[in-house]
Amino acid sequence: MASDRILAVTKHIIREGAKLGIDEVGTRIFGSAWMPVKNVVLTPVFGELQKRYPKLFLADDPEALAAAKEAEAALVSDPMLTKMLEEGFAKVAGSNDEILRALARFDETLSALGSKVDAGFQRSEAHQQEATQAILDEIKTLKLEMKDFRAVAPSLADGLSLDDIYLQPGTYRCDALEWMSPQGPPTASRRLAEGRALLMSGLRRDPENARLLVALGYIEKTQAQVSEALGKYDEAVGLLSQAATYFTRAFEEEPTNISAMNGIANVYYFAKDYDRAIQLGMLIFNTQPEYGAAVLDLSLSIEGKLGELGMFPPLVNASISIYTYLEGLMPQQPETFPASYLAHVQKRMRELAPYAA
Numbered sequence: 001m002a003s004d005r006i007l008a009v010t011k012h013i014i015r016e017g018a019k020l021g022i023d024e025v026g027t028r029i030f031g032s033a034w035m036p037v038k039n040v041v042l043t044p045v046f047g048e049l050q051k052r053y054p055k056l057f058l059a060d061d062p063e064a065l066a067a068a069k070e071a072e073a074a075l076v077s078d079p080m081l082t083k084m085l086e087e088g089f090a091k092v093a094g095s096n097d098e099i100l101r102a103l104a105r106f107d108e109t110l111s112a113l114g115s116k117v118d119a120g121f122q123r124s125e126a127h128q129q130e131a132t133q134a135i136l137d138e139i140k141t142l143k144l145e146m147k148d149f150r151a152v153a154p155s156l157a158d159g160l161s162l163d164d165i166y167l168q169p170g171t172y173r174c175d176a177l178e179w180m181s182p183q184g185p186p187t188a189s190r191r192l193a194e195g196r197a198l199l200m201s202g203l204r205r206d207p208e209n210a211r212l213l214v215a216l217g218y219i220e221k222t223q224a225q226v227s228e229a230l231g232k233y234d235e236a237v238g239l240l241s242q243a244a245t246y247f248t249r250a251f252e253e254e255p256t257n258i259s260a261m262n263g264i265a266n267v268y269y270f271a272k273d274y275d276r277a278i279q280l281g282m283l284i285f286n287t288q289p290e291y292g293a294a295v296l297d298l299s300l301s302i303e304g305k306l307g308e309l310g311m312f313p314p315l316v317n318a319s320i321s322i323y324t325y326l327e328g329l330m331p332q333q334p335e336t337f338p339a340s341y342l343a344h345v346q347k348r349m350r351e352l353a354p355y356a357a
Contacts, residue, residue, distance in 0.1 A: 001079070001082055001083070001086065002082040002083070002085040002086040002089075003086075003234050003238060004107075004108060005103050005104075005106040005107045005108070005234065005237060005238075006085050006086065006089060006103070006234055007075065007076060007082065007085070008106040008108075009029065009102060009103065009106040010042065010045070010075060010085060011072045011075060011076075012025070012029070012106070013025050013026055013029065013042070014046075014049070014056070014068050014071050014072055014075070015068050015069075015072060017057055017068070018056065018057065018058075018061075018064040018065050018067065018068035019064075019065070021057070022038070022042075022046070022057060023038075026038055026042075029102050029105075030098050030099065030102050031098040031101075031102075032096075032098055033092075033096045033098035033099045033102070036092050036096070037089075037092060037099065040088055040091050040092050041085065041088030041089050041091070041092060042085075042088070044084055044088065045075075045081055045084050045085055045088070048080075048081065048084070049071045049074065049075070049081075052070075052071070052074065053067035053068075053070055053071050053074075054067075055067045056068060056071055086234075089233065089234050090232070092231070092233075096233075097272050099233045100228060100233045100236055100237060100271065100272060101271065101272035101273070103233055103234055103237045104237050104240065104271035104272065104273065105273075107237050107238075107240075107241050107271075108241075109144060109241040109244055109245060110237070110240065110241055110244055110267070110268075110271060110273075112142055112144075113139070113142065113144075113244050113248060113264070114268070114273065114276055116135070116138040116139050116141065116142060117135055117138070117139075117264070117276060117279075117280065118276070119138045120134040120135030120136070120137065120138040120139070121134070121135065121279060123137075123138070131283050132255065132261070132283065132287065133255070136251065136252070136255050139248055139251065139252060140252060142248065144244075144245045144248055144249065145245070146245055146246070146249055147200075160198075160202075162202050162205065162206060162209060162212065165198055165199065165201065165202035165212065166202070166211050166212055166215055168195070168198055169195035169196075169198055169199055169215050169216075169218075169219055170215070170218075171195075172191045172192060172194050172195030172198075172219070173191075173192065173195060173218060173219060173222050175188075175191045176188035176189075176191045176192045176195075176222055176223075176226065177222065177225075179191070185226045185229055185230050188222075188226045189223065189226055192219050192222055192223045192226070195215075195219050196216065196219050196220075196223075199212050199215055199216040199219065200216070203216065208249075208253050209253075210250040210251075210253040210254035210257050210260065211250075211254075211257070213246045213247070213249055213250035213253070213260075214246070214247060214250045214257060214259045214260050214263055216246045217243040217244075217245075217246035217247040217250065217260075217263045218243070218263060218266075220239045220240075220242045220243035220246065221239070221240065221243040221263065221266055221267060221270065223239050224236040224237075224239035224240045224243065224270055225270065227239060228270070236270075237271065240267050240270055240271055243263065243266075243267050244264060244267045246263075247260045247261075247263035247264045247267065248260075248264065250263075251264070258284060258287065258288050258291055258294070261280060261283070261284055262280075262281075262284055262291070262293070262294040262297060264280060265277050265280035265281050265284065265294070265297060265298075265301070266297060268280065269297065269300060269301045269304065272304065274301050274302075274304040274305040274308065275305070277297075277298075277301035277304070278298065278301045278302060278305060281294065281297060281298030281301050282298065284298070285298055285322075289325070290329070292326070292329050292330070292333045292336045292337060293336055295322065295325065295326055295329065296326065296337075296341070298322055299319065299322045299323060299326065299345075302315060302318055302319045302322060303319065303348075306319065311352075311355035313355065313356060313357035314357065316352050316355045316356050316357070317356050317357055319348075319352055320349055320352050320353070320356055323345045323346075323348055323349045323352075324349065326342075326345050327342065327345055327346060327349070330342045330345065
């Protein structure tokens with residue numbers, strides 16, 4: 001069964017394609033990934049729909065608009081069509097950020113949370129409020145559904161304290177990241193599954209424990225990285241959506257938990273929404289500049305935006321400033337930053353210097 005986000009993006013292309021043409025709409029959504037998505041995923045589905053509704057893609061024709069409405073309804077109700085969509089997205093070969101980015105824009109949770117984050121920043125700016133509180137106020141209006149951890153079966157972890165349960169999954173995540181190679185994703189997933197089971201056992205005992213929710217969010221975020229590495233873009237977005245739910249709930253339970261806020265920033269970074277990731281990252285940096293891992297995450301978000309825009313001097317300057325700060329911070333936090341991290345930061349500073357304003 002195709003996910004809601006796959007159905008949403010396909011329905012959007014049908015609806016808007018009846019007005020503008022599917023290539024125009026598809027390119028706007030998928031960018032450089034449009035042709036593989038069109039050829040591998042949508043051509044079989046749209047071919048079947050056009051057999052049923054011959055006037056479907058007569059651009060800007062009243063009869064095409066009427067056909068589009070019928071086609072949308074058929075897409076949702078016909079299991080054969082939804083299966084074709086799901087299988088098609090699974091066949092798109094290669095790593096392509098544009099596919100993941102597009103699906104993330106059509107994910108209900110990520111879209112709703114992003115709108116609340118934006119509204120919080122706008123509200124704090126308009127009324128000179130603290131941005132963190134304004135974002136929290138906006139997020140509290142969301143009604144995100146979370147797993148019922150009480151239904152999780154007892155496990156061997158029941159003999160551990162909640163503090164012990166909180167500390168151990170970080171090791172599983174680090175192990176998983178070590179296995180992020182072409183041959184390693186299955187092993188990475190197994191390590192993450194162990195961490196997930198441990199955390200869910202703890203949350204069965206204390207469902208509103210913010211630290212455990214944050215740790216579970218990072219497990220799901222890392223699993224999303226594994227899925228992306230395998231080219232499973234829709235699965236990756238679904239996992240980012242789950243992670244966002246855990247981070248958001250933790251932030252609601254404990255507004256001072258800066259790791260929860262950084263988790264939300266991480267979700268948008270991996271969803272290729274660099275603007276929101278940078279905005280949240282700067283808020284964290286201004287709130288708690290000694291949180292080294294978050295500063296590093298901010299540098300990655302800026303690098304992502306540089307990849308989109310090219311060497312835009314103001315952004316290059318911002319990147320160099322963050323790297324300069326990290327250069328001083330990293331030696332003070334050797335448990336967080338191995339020597340190789342410092343070497344990378346210094347290398348990037350040298351590479352970016354010629355492009356500074």
